Amino acid sequence: MGNPHLLVVPYPAQGHVIPFMELSQNLAKQGIKISFVNTEFNHKRVIDALGKKLDENGLLHLVSVPDGLEDGEDRNQIGNLTERLCQVMPGQLKELIDKVNGSDDNKISCVLADISLGLAFDVAAEQGIPTAGLWPASMFQLMFFLRIPKLIEDGLIDGNGTPLMKHKMFQLSPMTPVIQPINFAWLSFGNSPSTQKFMFDFLRLNNKAVETADWILCNSSLELEPEACNLVPKVLPIGPLSAANRFGNLSGNFWSEDPTCLQWLNQQSPGSVIYVAFGSSTVFDEIQFQELALGLELTKKPFLWVVREDIIKGKHQFYPQGFKERVSNQGKIVSWAPQVAVLGHSSIACFISHCGWNSTIEGVSNGVPFLCWPCFSDQFLNESYIYDIWKVGFKLKRDERGTIRKEEIRTKVEQLVGDEDFKTRAVELKQMVTKSVGEGGNSDKTFKNFVDWLKS
Incomplete structure (x- = not known):
């Protein structure tokens, strides 16, 4: 078998593409070949924003697939975008994998996909390709989504994700965030009940990827979220990726930065x-x-x-x-x-x-x-x-x-x-987090183990 070749598939939103790009650059520095999949719409934006050729020692390639939306449609309408992706993306990814595997001696050895895009794991499984998942948000948010069945059982939400006690704030454990039912994530992705229900079901389905993937990584650190990390031991913190990728030349931005x-x-x-x-x-x-x-x-x-x-x-x-x-x-x-x-x-x-x-x-x-x-x-x-x-x-x-x-x-x-106390605490937190991605830190160890697995 040749060198490892990773197909990287983020959910097509700026906040997802950036951490995936940071992790991809860190992997390319380790000699791992990357084919990074954006939607055609975002691919064009990333290339335009770069304004120069991308070269992470020649190992990081940007490729694209359609997102199923027309030219003028609003891609910030998450509900609509997600529905289209579910319709067109599985077929597009399958074609892309066939194309790469047909033309490249380095066949795709692993699909690294966004947990927010469960469909990518299904495509990889059909093709018999190992999978790794990256969760680009907090460990706690993922843990909360994994708890959805329990939230229904406890009568906090109904089967459509509608909060049954809208104004009752609660915590899952003492050192985790306070939750307000009116701010549940799926309620903010669309105004109509049907969009909310679609997004709620979509998030529940994505949970399956956490069980099936070979690796699950999270852009967080043990120091930032000790409690949440302990509650979902299968998910390994590997971040903050921005702190690990100090000298990355490409951020995956959709807009040109003003230097x-x-x-x-x-x-x-x-x-x-x-x-x-x-x-x-x-x-x-x-x-x-x-x-x-x-x-x-x-x-x-x-x-x-x-x-x-x-x-x-x-x-x-x-x-x-x-x-x-x-x-x-x-x-x-x-x-x-x-x-x-x-x-x-x-x-x-x-x-x-x-x-x-x-x-x-x-x-x-x-x-x-x-x-x-x-x-x-x-x-x-x-x-x-x-x-x-x-x-x-x-x-x-x-x-x-x-x-x-x-x-x-x-x-x-x-x-x-x-108030100097805020700055003092912020600097203490910075030191903990920096240690985590530094040589021998928790996130650093996870990253190295992941690289070893990819190469084995």
Whole structure:
């Protein structure tokens, strides 16, 4: 048998592609050949954002399959995207495997797929190819999905995933996040009951991959989630991948990064800048966007704010009147930032974040305190980790209309930056996490064992 050849299949969303790309680069550095599967739509975006040829010692190849959606359809509609993927992707992956195996002496020796894409495991099993799964979010979120049958049995949800006690908060064990039924992940993937039911069933089916795969890895660390790791022993923490991949040249970004923000950060004093970024799919209404803008202005602190071109519902950026002129010396606004480099910069004071898992562990890996602004899916659980368990940040309160007001932003920034304890705890957490991916750490050992298995 030739060298190991891995077919890598992430769920087609930015927060999934990035950790898969980080792990793929780390594997390619170990001499393992990778065929990395994006959907055609995302493949084009990754190539455009790169702006240069990709070469991880020639071992990492980007390939693509259709996602089943038409050109203009909205790929942030997770329910719709997932339904189409389920229809077209199994056949496409099978064809791709046949094509690679027919033309390459290095046949595919393992499929490394996203646990959020159970269908990839079914395709691999039909072809008799060994499988490994990567869960790109927190160990706790996976553990929670694995508990779905128990949640039904205990009368917390019905068979469609509808919460039966909407406002009763609960914890599965003392050192795990607080759960609010109204924020269950599957409820945020679509507005109609049929989409919710589809996503609920989809998540339940994905659980099967955890039982069948040869390896299950998670982009987390034992230090961050000791309790959750102990409760699902089959799943092995291998992260944070962003901390392990310090010098990766390719992040799998869907947007071009604006490198000028790093030069701008160089001109700011240490620990002075508020970094504001909401990931790849958060969308604001105009009122909320304007409150955020005015809140940043009110802090009178320097800020670096990532404003994607599609961040406002149906409108292009709509700043308050005169805002850009007034803050021209205070803030820098970019459309996408090299986030890991930004968070590692000495001038950053705190991170206003949607608390997606990648952003959460990138902040933690760099010892940065948080202001939490969760919007959907697992972001509320991650907020609970940051606020309730690790105690490295604050929550932002919403008014009766659900808006976070400018005064709230100013007040919380002052409290967070004015309290040294947050920074101290954040730095302690950073040291634990860095140790985990360093030589001989827990995550490092898992990675090396996985590489040995792939090569055996």
